Every structure is written in C-alpha cells, then in structure tokens.
Amino acid sequence: MVYEEEMLGVINMPKSPKCGKEINYLRDFSPVWQEYKLTIDKNGDADYEFVDNTTSMDFGDIYECPECGEVLFTDEEEAVKFLRGKTSEKGE
Numbered sequence: 001m002v003y004e005e006e007m008l009g010v011i012n013m014p015k016s017p018k019c020g021k022e023i024n025y026l027r028d029f030s031p032v033w034q035e036y037k038l039t040i041d042k043n044g045d046a047d048y049e050f051v052d053n054t055t056s057m058d059f060g061d062i063y064e065c066p067e068c069g070e071v072l073f074t075d076e077e078e079a080v081k082f083l084r085g086k087t088s089e090k091g092e
C-alpha cells in the first residue's frame, strides 16, 4: 500500500457528496443498547440501575459528514473506500 500512495503522489481528499467540503474523516456512530435493571424501590418508585452499554444493536454504524452532519454511509466498507478516495461514484 505504501508504494501505491507514493505513486499517486498527492492524495486527493474526499469531498462530502452532500455539502462538497473536503473531509478527512467521518463521524462514526455506533449504536448500542443501554441496559438498566428496573426495580421498584421501597417508596414504590421505579429505580433504574445501570448495567451495561456494550450490547450491540442489530443495526450497524452510521457514518456522518463532520461538516454538514448528513449521513453519508451506513456500510463500513463503503465508508472506508470513500476515505481512501477510491469510491466508484464519480459525480461527473
């Protein structure tokens, strides 16, 4: 990979397809369930005890543009390709 980068010389920074700004990273939001233990306390009120926030949800990460906040990708492979500047979509 190093050789390939040297041959390319200047790496073109990918542009957000939504706002057109050059971005060198994406905001990756990784959803998880927050698990609480719900009990009733001695006053009869609901009591929430935090248990865990590491359980993955059954849908994947979303990748947002840091400039405009639009969701650009929901697929990790596509997001990585985009940041490498090798997306197959050329808007020309």
Ligand SMILES: [Zn+2]
Pocket (backbone or CB within 6 Å): 016, 017, 018, 019, 020, 021, 065, 066, 067, 068, 069, 070
């Ligand atoms: Zn943008």
